[in-house]
Amino acid sequence: xxxxxxxxxxxxxxxxxxxxxxxxxxxxxxxxxxxxxxxxxxxxxxxxxxxxxxxxxxxxxxxxxxxxxxxxxxxxxxxxxxxxxxxxxxxxxxxxxxxxxxxxxxxxxxxxxxxxxxxxxxxxxxxxxxxxxxxxxxxxxxxxxxxxxxxxxxxxxxxxxxxxxxxxxxxxxxxxxxxxxxxxxxxxxxxxxxxxxxxxxxxxxxxxxxxxxxxxxxxxxxxxxxxxxxxxxxxxxxxxxxxxxxxxxxxxxxxxxxxxxxx
Amino acid sequence: xxxxxxxxxxxxxxxxxxxxxxxxxxxxxxxxxxxxxxxxxxxxxxxxxxxxxxxxxxxxxxxxxxxxxxxxxxxxxxxxxxxxxxxxxxxxxxxxxxxxxxxxxxxxxxxxxxxxxxxxxxxxxxxxxxxxxxxxxxxxxxxxxxxxxxxxxxxxxxxxxxxxxxxxxxxxxxxxxxxxxxxxxxxxxxxxxxxxxxxxxxxxxxxxxxxxxxxxxxxxxxxxxxxxxxxxxxxxxxxxxxxxxxxxxxxxxxxxxxxxxxx
DNA sequence: CAGTGGTCTAGACCACTGG
DNA sequence: CAGTGGTCTAGACCACTGC
Numbered sequence: 001x002x003x004x005x006x007x008x009x010x011x012x013x014x015x016x017x018x019x020x021x022x023x024x025x026x027x028x029x030x031x032x033x034x035x036x037x038x039x040x041x042x043x044x045x046x047x048x049x050x051x052x053x054x055x056x057x058x059x060x061x062x063x064x065x066x067x068x069x070x071x072x073x074x075x076x077x078x079x080x081x082x083x084x085x086x087x088x089x090x091x092x093x094x095x096x097x098x099x100x101x102x103x104x105x106x107x108x109x110x111x112x113x114x115x116x117x118x119x120x121x122x123x124x125x126x127x128x129x130x131x132x133x134x135x136x137x138x139x140x141x142x143x144x145x146x147x148x149x150x151x152x153x154x155x156x157x158x159x160x161x162x163x164x165x166x167x168x169x170x171x172x173x174x175x176x177x178x179x180x181x182x183x184x185x186x187x188x189x190x191x192x193x194x195x196x197x198x199x200x201x202x203x204x205x206x207x208x209x210x211x212x213x214x215x216x217x218x219x220x221x222x223x224x225x226x227x228x229x230x231x232x233x234x235x236x237x238x239x240x241x242x243x244x245x246x247x248x249x250x251x252x253x254x255x256x257x258x259x260x261x262x263x
Numbered sequence: 264x265x266x267x268x269x270x271x272x273x274x275x276x277x278x279x280x281x282x283x284x285x286x287x288x289x290x291x292x293x294x295x296x297x298x299x300x301x302x303x304x305x306x307x308x309x310x311x312x313x314x315x316x317x318x319x320x321x322x323x324x325x326x327x328x329x330x331x332x333x334x335x336x337x338x339x340x341x342x343x344x345x346x347x348x349x350x351x352x353x354x355x356x357x358x359x360x361x362x363x364x365x366x367x368x369x370x371x372x373x374x375x376x377x378x379x380x381x382x383x384x385x386x387x388x389x390x391x392x393x394x395x396x397x398x399x400x401x402x403x404x405x406x407x408x409x410x411x412x413x414x415x416x417x418x419x420x421x422x423x424x425x426x427x428x429x430x431x432x433x434x435x436x437x438x439x440x441x442x443x444x445x446x447x448x449x450x451x452x453x454x455x456x457x458x459x460x461x462x463x464x465x466x467x468x469x470x471x472x473x474x475x476x477x478x479x480x481x482x483x484x485x486x487x488x489x490x491x492x493x494x495x496x497x498x499x500x501x502x503x504x505x506x507x508x509x510x511x512x513x514x515x516x517x518x519x520x521x522x523x524x525x526x
Numbered sequence: 527c528a529g530t531g532g533t534c535t536a537g538a539c540c541a542c543t544g545g
Numbered sequence: 546c547a548g549t550g551g552t553c554t555a556g557a558c559c560a561c562t563g564c
Contacts, residue, residue, distance in 0.1 A: 028552060054530060065554045070531085078341075080526065086531045087562035104525055108470075203526035207371075209516035210473035210491035228473035228491035231516075234525075253472035253494075260523055262367055262497075263343065263466035291533060317549060328535045333550085349550045350543035 033062055033072035041081060041092065041200075042239040048094035048194045052082070055090075081202065095190040095201070104190065104204060104236075107163065107251055108259045119187075120155040120163075125220070127151040127179035129171060136168045139235055139246040147171035151182060154220055161221045162256055168246040173199055190236075199244055204236040208258065217250055230258055296325055296335040304344060304355065304463075305502040311357035311457045315345070318353075344465065358453040358464070367453065367467060367499075370426065370514055371522045382450075383418040383426075388483070390414040390442035392434060399431045402498055402509040410434035414445060417483055424484045425519055431509040436462055453499075462507055467499040471521065480513055493521055 037052075046052045055073065059066040073090055076082040080100070083091045093100070102114040109117055130150055137144045148168050155163040169177070174197055185192045193199045211231040218225040230251040238244045251258060300315075309315045318336065322329040336353055339345045343363070346354045356363070365377040372380055393413055400407045411431050418426040432440070437460055448455045456462045474494040481488040493514040501507045514521060 030552075056530090067555085068553060071552085073531095084531065085562090086560070087529080089530060089562095106523075106525075203524065206523045206525065208471065208493065208521040208523060210493045210514075211516075212491050226489075228475050230471065230473045230493075251473075253474075258471040260369075260469045260471060261466065262369075262469060293533075319549090330536085331534060334533085336550095347550065348543085349541070350548080352543095352549060 029064055030068045030071040030075075033058075033064065033069055034075050036062065037072060037076060038081075038239060041076075044198050046092050047198075048092045048200060049096070051089040051091050079202070095188050095194060101188065104188075104201070106259050107256045109157065109256050114259075117157045120157055121159070122183075122185075123154045123156070124179050124183045125152040125154060127177070127182055132168070136246055140168065140170050140243050142170055149174055149177055151179070153182070157256070160255065162252045163249055164217060164220050165247055165249045167248075170244065173197055173244070200238055201236045201244065202238055204234050204245075207233045209233075211250075213250070221250070221252060223252065227252075229253070232258070292327055293331045293334040293338075296321075296327065296332055297338050299325065300335060300339060301344075301502060304339075307461050309355050310461075311355045311463060312359070314352040314354050342465070358451050358457060364451065367451075367464070369522050370519045372420065372519050377522070380420045383420055384422070385446075385448075386417045386419070387442050387446045388415040388417060390440070390445055395431070399509055403431065403433050403506050405433055412437055412440055414442070416445070420519070423518065425515045426512055427480060427483050428510055428512045433507065436460055436507070463501055464499045464507065465501055467497050467508075470496045472496075474513070476513070484513070484515060486515065490515075492516070495521070 037058075040046060040052075052058075053061070055066050055069050058069045062069065073082060073084070077084050077090075080093055080103070083093050083097075085091060095104075105120075108114050128150055129147060131145045132140065132142050132148045134144045136142075136148060137146060140148070142148070147170075149171050151165075151167045151169075153165050153167070154161050155165070174193075177197070181192075181196070182189070190201045193201065209231045210228050213221070213223055213225055213227045213229050215225060217223070217229060218227070221229075230249075230253050232247075232249040232251060234245070234247040234249065235243050236245040236247065300321075303309060303315075315321075316324070318329050318332050321332045325332065336345060336347070340347055340353075343356055343366070346356050346360075348354060358367075368377075368383075371377050391413055392410060394408045395403065395405050395411045397407045399405075399411060400409060403411070405411070410433075412434050414430045414432075416428050416430070417424050418428070437456075440460070444455075444459070445452070453464045456464065472494045473491050476484070476486055476488055476490045476492050478488060480486070480492060481490070484492075493512075493516050495510075495512040495514060497508070497510040497512065498506050499508040499510065
């Protein structure tokens with residue numbers, strides 16, 4: 001590596017960091033590298049489950065030291081976008097892995113551990129194309145009336161219905177998603193999204209409330225009307241904080257609880 | 264620094280890492296340093312809010328390079344035990360800081376941001392000494408019948424009661440905690456704990472359910488009986504995963520919601 | 527065995543803080 | 546200005562993987 005500490009940015013071609021503030025448009029090398037890696041991920045240059053180039057290779061490609069690439073990768077691994085495996089390489093994270101199966105499903109049986117009841121049984125009640133209400137449009141950063149897909153499903157554990165979910169997706173990125181495709185899907189829905197539609201959910205925000213079951217809820221979950229349910233409203237985001245899903249879930253919490261760790 | 268790569272462990276006096284597995288009792292230097300720092304924190308060598316020695320000083324003290332100390336501190340900062348401030352030093356984290364006021368209180372007003380309603384008004388309903396039930400004993404890792412403190416309080420936002428909490432604490436570490444002391448306390452209860460009793464809450468687990476309001480709930484929160492409430496059962500831990508608090512909270516979720524971020 | 531990530535070092539320079 | 550944390554480098558060695 002040439003000792004050119006005077007112009008470290010010459011190695012980072014056209015890094016436009018979209019920072020809003022008036023602060024000096026200036027960021028550490030490793031964050032610029034992180035941005036470049038992020039772009040490659042977003043554009044699908046490396047697909048979920050695949051290895052990315054080794055640290056040394058990336059270092060020479062970006063003309064920086066291995067330590068700098070390392071720090072960038074460390075950050076992305078911390079955000080669950082990459083997974084490091086010693087001796088093997090660094091991989092693009094996926095929702096299919098068993099270990100992170102419950103990163104986005106925090107309902108745990110009263111007696112037992114996450115997943116101890118085996119995979120949830122999924123029943124797709126409906127899946128149709130419609131136009132976005134003002135509320136859905138706002139959540140998904142669309143315009144009122146834009147085409148969206150709406151799905152409703154029930155998740156059951158050990159034969160007992162536990163979750164009713166209504167899901168809204170922008171129609172454009174999910175061309176061709178049907179009830180059949182959803183029904184035939186084994187494993188997490190987010191895994192389907194990333195393999196079939198190249199949409200990777202990166203994080204989500206949830207608003208949790210307690211609400212009484214309506215007629216509909218009672219019928220589908222086979223419980224009494226007015227039973228308190230956990231209402232979980234989720235907005236899930238892809239890369240770059242683009243909202244890609246609105247989900248309203250209703251959870252029974254007599255046999256399960258929503259687990260959260262504060263740290 | 265002497266180039267003695269052959270015996271890196273000679274610099275770490277009596278580092279007993281309590282790992283359970285049969286795996287090689289062997290850990291990276293930076294993790295050993297982390298353990299030493301953790302001990303100093305746990306024993307109160309540096310109190311909340313204080314600076315710890317600089318990276319260079321710690322490096323010479325432990326006979327390792329600055330980079331190694333740095334990595335140890337990075338870890339602890341990530342776990343919210345330390346806070347780095349460029350140009351000033353590294354500080355022991357505290358629950359008094361404004362920025363982390365809502366790390367353990369995730370109730371957000373429907374219209375507004377965390378804290379936008381100003382500090383919660385706290386009403387201590389009672390605080391008494393009693394003996395631990397089997398359930399409380401199990402949660403706090405005590406024996407049935409051991410002395411515990413029990414407190415009940417109501418939190419109000421903008422004059423409206425929003426949270427009812429029952430709190431159990433092991434009596435031993437909290438000698439002298441009275442209803443008066445709790446009542447006179449401004450700011451977070453956990454801040455009081457760390458300044459007055461040298462007990463720092465590090466993380467917590469919460470089990471969240473939807474439950475109908477009982478007579479008691481209805482009375483204290485001024486709502487109708489059977490109103491769905493968010494039941495939040497928390498066990499909070501100090502260093503070393505020692506449980507130090509059991510808390511059962513009931514949250515109104517008509518004007519607020521419990522916010523959770525999945526990532 | 528070669529190739530990967532993981533650890534550790536030593537030294538340079540930068541950015542920020544406070545006296 | 547000196548002292549702090551923050552970034553970057555270059556090179557060494559270790560631990561794990563798979564051929």
